[in-house]
Amino acid sequence: MTASPQLKRVASTQWENFHQSQSATVQRHYQLLPAAGKMTANSLRQSAELVLDLIDEARQSGATIRPLASNWSFSKISAQENCWMLDTTWSRRKNRLRPRNLDPGFAGDPDGLMLLQCGQTISYLNHTIEREFGRSLATTGASNGQTYVGAMSAGTHGSAIGEGAMQSRVVAIQLLSVDRQNLWLERPGKKVLKPELVAEFGSTLKRDDDLFDAALCSLGLLGVIHAVVVETVPIFLLSSSQFEHAYDSKLRNAMRSLDPASLDIPGDVDVPAGNPQPYFFQFVLNPHAPDDPTRVKLMYKLPWDPTHTIDYREQGKWGPTYDLAEFVGKLLESASAFTPLIATQIFKLQLSLFRNKVGTWGQTFNYTTPRRATAGAAIAVPASRSDEALDIFIKTHKDHGPAPLAFACRFVQKTPGYLSFTRFDPTCVIDIDGLAHGGTLPMMERIRTALDDAGIPYAQHWGKHHDLRHGRLERSYGADLAAFRAARDRLLPSAADKTVFELGSPETAVGS
Amino acid sequence: MKRQFVSVLLIPLLLGGCATTHVFRVQPPETVGLRQPAKVESYFGAVSKSADIDCNGNGIAEVYVKQSFWRSLLSTVTLGAYQDTQLRYLCHPGPNDGAGEFGEAPADEGRAARAPTDQGGSDDG
Numbered sequence: 243m244t245a246s247p248q249l250k251r252v253a254s255t256q257w258e259n260f261h262q263s264q265s266a267t268v269q270r271h272y273q274l275l276p277a278a279g280k281m282t283a284n285s286l287r288q289s290a291e292l293v294l295d296l297i298d299e300a301r302q303s304g305a306t307i308r309p310l311a312s313n314w315s316f317s318k319i320s321a322q323e324n325c326w327m328l329d330t331t332w333s334r335r336k337n338r339l340r341p342r343n344l345d346p347g348f349a350g351d352p353d354g355l356m357l358l359q360c361g362q363t364i365s366y367l368n369h370t371i372e373r374e375f376g377r378s379l380a381t382t383g384a385s386n387g388q389t390y391v392g393a394m395s396a397g398t399h400g401s402a403i404g405e406g407a408m409q410s411r412v413v414a415i416q417l418l419s420v421d422r423q424n425l426w427l428e429r430p431g432k433k434v435l436k437p438e439l440v441a442e443f444g445s446t447l448k449r450d451d452d453l454f455d456a457a458l459c460s461l462g463l464l465g466v467i468h469a470v471v472v473e474t475v476p477i478f479l480l481s482s483s484q485f486e487h488a489y490d491s492k493l494r495n496a497m498r499s500l501d502p503a504s505l506d507i508p509g510d511v512d513v514p515a516g517n518p519q520p521y522f523f524q525f526v527l528n529p530h531a532p533d534d535p536t537r538v539k540l541m542y543k544l545p546w547d548p549t550h551t552i553d554y555r556e557q558g559k560w561g562p563t564y565d566l567a568e569f570v571g572k573l574l575e576s577a578s579a580f581t582p583l584i585a586t587q588i589f590k591l592q593l594s595l596f597r598n599k600v601g602t603w604g605q606t607f608n609y610t611t612p613r614r615a616t617a618g619a620a621i622a623v624p625a626s627r628s629d630e631a632l633d634i635f636i637k638t639h640k641d642h643g644p645a646p647l648a649f650a651c652r653f654v655q656k657t658p659g660y661l662s663f664t665r666f667d668p669t670c671v672i673d674i675d676g677l678a679h680g681g682t683l684p685m686m687e688r689i690r691t692a693l694d695d696a697g698i699p700y701a702q703h704w705g706k707h708h709d710l711r712h713g714r715l716e717r718s719y720g721a722d723l724a725a726f727r728a729a730r731d732r733l734l735p736s737a738a739d740k741t742v743f744e745l746g747s748p749e750t751a752v753g754s
Numbered sequence: 755m756k757r758q759f760v761s762v763l764l765i766p767l768l769l770g771g772c773a774t775t776h777v778f779r780v781q782p783p784e785t786v787g788l789r790q791p792a793k794v795e796s797y798f799g800a801v802s803k804s805a806d807i808d809c810n811g812n813g814i815a816e817v818y819v820k821q822s823f824w825r826s827l828l829s830t831v832t833l834g835a836y837q838d839t840q841l842r843y844l845c846h847p848g849p850n851d852g853a854g855e856f857g858e859a860p861a862d863e864g865r866a867a868r869a870p871t872d873q874g875g876s877d878d879g
Binding site: 257283334 | 784785786789810851854856859
């Protein structure tokens, strides 16, 4: 680690994502390394200068830069053939903003803001804010290995029913783009940093809703997001339980209303007195036995208990090996008659029943071991039509299966950002998780086609397996897609500018 | 007889053939960067070339050791004279050194927040 940030070019040009579902040969591979010690305004500015230099060089060379985060996406969103890959994961400094850093017009909780460099992971952020500051994230995805910036850029969500996806808690964005644009984006109605500090970052302050909404979930198409400011909330505990529940009228009603309090909740689940509304609600359905009970997970918010021990340690334990999913997937391709049996066993093993586990947010949503040869898609639909959509998922699988997969329903509020896929008010996200079996990806496509045929509006998770051909992009995002493209035109006026931050097919259609 | 011998020789090769061994630190399971390839070569078990690993001064967080049928076969036909092991590694990001602040704190500001438990401090990675 040196006194100043560094842009280091490394020899390796073979890229593959964390789950090994995608790979590419990149032309150049850079690591953005931070300066030693704590982040200062000067080190943030120096780091931005290095990235701007790289953008200049790429612009002159006609190259495309893909900013790389933790690499967790199933889709080929992180890298593409022959790009210049900028690995941001090393730059993981974070600063707590203090009242002296804030604009006089700031109206929120002055204790709750964290400025994160692009490589800051959810895990490290949880560890710091929970143990040092008595704060918590309001929502994340189910795992903690992603960077905050990478997760928001792909629209990562959880199932906190009162929250949007992760980008809904972002209040400022440092965006680096062509022509040495070092922009500090905020909303006009939500001022955050005082202009003097923004100037110390070398940034131009732009309080502009249009650019902010474009940058919140931008897939790396606008430039490199170098830092963000995230709102945290006072620390709390979650009490989690997973139990069986029929896919019946009560569950359907809970899906449509996001009110799971009326479910048949087992008596040994501790429901907080006076606060029966869960903070988190999801359930998983086994399409191989759709009449069997689903596995419902509820989490209740509890006040912080000063006697609670925050312990993030993982315990070594027996579990499936790294290659087992691939082996089972191949096996089932040859012996599909066994798919329901095997898939049902996996469903039961992966979704054990438990009661009243108490932990912080960071303890509850922790590390996920990578699994090769798995596949995942996530389709957002209006919650009001979520049971209708899930019925279509089940019927499509029944008609064209079997495939080794399961369906999980998660619920979030509508999320700001033109390209946020959790765009319905409120949203149900139906995950299709399974093995990378020959029948899994075709099944995902059959389900999308069935939704098209049924006229149910939907949008797809950018970071998971998706298919955005056939005009689906336009149907999903409508006027918001046009607004995103217009904002991109403002930042990247020429075709050569856009080339610097392009995505390979089929995502190319987003920007053009 | 010869065919049986070859078959017996091939069975363990095939069974052990293509598994990946995954080793990772239990706490904290944090990684940085891409899985980088590296190779360990050994001749006659006496001379070996170690893996060239670059983690920018940090340690390794995860290692994936890939067995393959062809490498096992190569080792077998050379009677163990040549062995190579392909591995891929992920670097550890280094300590989570907590959070900094911008600028000097005015006398009346201080650090308002307190740790919620007496554990405090930063994760030492």
